[in-house]
Amino acid sequence: MKWTGLNELREMFLSFFEEKGHTRLPSYPLVPQGDNSLLLINSGMAPMKKFFLGQETPPNVRVTTCQKCIRTPDIEQVGKTARHGTYFEMLGNFSFGDYFKHEATKWAWEFITERLEIPKDRLWVTIYLDDDEAFDIWTKEVGIPPERIVRLGKDDNFWEIGAGPCGPCSEIYFDRGEKFGCGSPDCGPGCECDRYMEFWNLVFSQFVNDGEGNYTEMEHKNIDTGMGLERLACIMQGVDNLFEVDTVQNIMQHISRIAGIAYHQGTPEQDVSLRVVTDHIRSTVFMVADGVVPQNEGRGYVLRRLLRRAARHGRLLGIKEAFLYKVCDTVIDENLSAYPELEGKRGYIKKVIQNEEARFEKTIDQGMEMLSELIDKMDAAAIEAGKAVLPGDDAFKLYDTYGFPVDLVREIIAERQIALDQDRFDELMDQQRARARAAREDMGDVAWVEDVTATLDLPATEFVGYGRDEATAKVLCIIENGEIVEQVGQGQQAILILDQTPFYAESGGQVADRGAVSGAGLSALVTGCQKSATGGYFLHHIQVQEGVIATGDSLHCAIDNDYRQAVARNHTAAHLLQAALRQVLGDHVHQAGQLVDSHRVRFDFSHFSAMSGKEIMQVEEIVNRKIMAAIPTDISEMSQQAARDLGAMALFGEKYGDVVRVCRVGDFSMELCGGTHVQNTGCIGLFKILSESSAAAGIRRIEAVTGTGVIRFIGEQTQQIRDTAHTLKLQNTAELVHKAESVMAELKEAGRKIEELSSKLAAIEAEGLFDKAIQVGPVKVITASFTGTDAGALRTMGEKAREGKDDLVVVLSTVVGEKGTICVACGKSAVAAGLHAGKLIKEIAKLAGGSGGGRPDSAMAGVKEIFKIDEAMAATPDLIRDMLA
CATH class of the missing domain: 3.30.980.10 (Threonyl-trna Synthetase; Chain A, domain 2)
Known part of the structure; x- marks a missing residue:
């Protein structure tokens, strides 16, 4: 075998099948087009479903692609093994009712043994248990020795997903050698060890499953094949895993240079982190390029999750600053030959990723601190015994309030042998989704219409509205409350399907036309128009004003042209x-x-x-x-x-x-x-x-x-200016700016005076505190509680009391409404004696259900259980003794 680069392999495959009469299609975007069943494209076949199901006509009955794919079910295993990844490319050749098993098997063998020159004695084939036809083709036509063909059951070599097209498949394996094997005498294709690598799957779609286990032979059979490009590159480059393939390794080397840690030359944990970052930056570059942005739901959450997991592993490698956006350049450069559109999006991709890194930097420290506090509160014995469980409510708060991904929580606590109450977390997530669904319930009544229109066999609606604002149309179908009816009368609301229409249906961000339909003795307002998911029907929402509208009626349709023009002005402006x-x-x-x-x-x-x-x-x-x-x-x-x-x-x-x-x-x-x-x-x-x-x-x-x-x-703006001038008692609006500046200056001066008076009051109150000082070892301790004093004044009071008194520790509390605040200030010699205001206040606040922190000489904390503040303040001297001990 000749060493061949990944980019060269991709081109060799696509060119080979072009020679066989296939049309090369570019990779579809990772965001599914017109398919709501997937968040992200996860296989080469996924974008082809519309062709296999007859929903659209393919450009050719023979097609070949290299499809970008994202799979995230095993995201937490990525990095921990060298086999798991989220981004990969899938090579495929497809036949839509054209060639079948004979050609698919023949061409697959020709490509791998003649074009790639992979040794035949290292190749094995599996087929479905009962597929004698495939066995005969492989042995008699292709010439594979029967002993190199393995029959496997339905779980391994039969492709189906519920009802619909399905069929047996045949997989091609590469024997990596005994050193990768398990040593079992039964070791062979299908074994769980690493010796036999499956790299090409040929699916023979020849049956239709009715969903009850009954299989009917298809008149027009299809071929769907998938070969992992990275797996093929592993074989051709003689490397053990995808992270050692040329293009991927170049990305990892860039990360290694930033971290100062080479792959396989650091600790096993560092190798894990290098693999995580390498995989995730490949995924995220392509997701952003295809229009995905970081969000807290859907595919945007997948992107955010990958980026934040990569950023955390960057920290584990010792990288303190944002760095992922820098690696984008290498990812783009390594893939430009196949995806030249990346060049035009380079700046955009890097900026989106850099912004998300910066956003994560702001949340991760706070989230890590909260998580550490949660772990500190857990039973140490339970942790030691491996029986500790983090409540799902805590994990959900970290996610929902602070944007801390649950997979990071799970990964971090797993390092301490702590489990997560995943069921409770999922329950809270479901409740959140239910609230979101409820908020969307008023988005229209198209959903229930789709179930009806999917059963119709009518010609698609012809749209004539680009050149005309009126038309005569025939009523093909009437839908009321989700049911097909023959007629609707005055006062009723319904949906009409017409043979043609001048009404623009809501799409592309433009709202639908409005207008009216009329006929002999009847009229109705058209309040909206939408397109059906299938069938090409325009769904006209009407409210009958007069008479009866029946199926078969001829109607005069007229849009509200003034409304159309107003919308058009805004659309062209966009x-x-x-x-x-x-x-x-x-x-x-x-x-x-x-x-x-x-x-x-x-x-x-x-x-x-x-x-x-x-x-x-x-x-x-x-x-x-x-x-x-x-x-x-x-x-x-x-x-x-x-x-x-x-x-x-x-x-x-x-x-x-x-x-x-x-x-x-x-x-x-x-x-x-x-x-x-x-x-x-x-x-x-x-x-x-x-x-x-x-x-x-x-x-x-x-x-x-x-x-x-x-x-x-x-x-409206002019009236607001007049009203503002009137409020400020101005006769001339031209004086408005000068008057506003004058009022702001007066307010600023009043604020300064208030602050000055507050500081004087704080100093007076602070002077009265010294009578209450008690000696605790080498330091003097003052504690005092107030009501109604704001947190700023409390801090000022503490700092004033500490001035010039190096051995003093001041602990003050205040309650304003239902909110409690505690302040600690330590003099220089108190700090030198071993006291730390931030640590001390953390212990005091705990006693009142609060948390906080700060510098060695000054710290603040908020508390929830204000009724426990007195108890916490009383315990302060003992806490100080413990800290000085």
């Missing part, structure tokens, strides 16, 4: 806004979501910090200049590839058809877009940004108005 943001902030800006209706533009975009006032003004000016230029908008249809070749921008994760609409505004903006737009930018009138804020980690949000919305905004 395109101008994105182009202006990229011009001012940089090319890392991409749309991350939008909502355009008749009132406003809400635009989410990738960026890492709040925009300055100057930047907002620049963006506004650019957009308004384009509006005043009255640039015509050009809408054209073309193939998706042609649009991308032109440089048209597309939305992360959006599903586009083979033919797409491209909206161009001169040479300023060009985007894939199925929405409605104005004829020229002058129709927008004006553009004004109302707010700029954070929408999520690495995502900013702008809300803006156009046209009459700007006029309305100016009117």
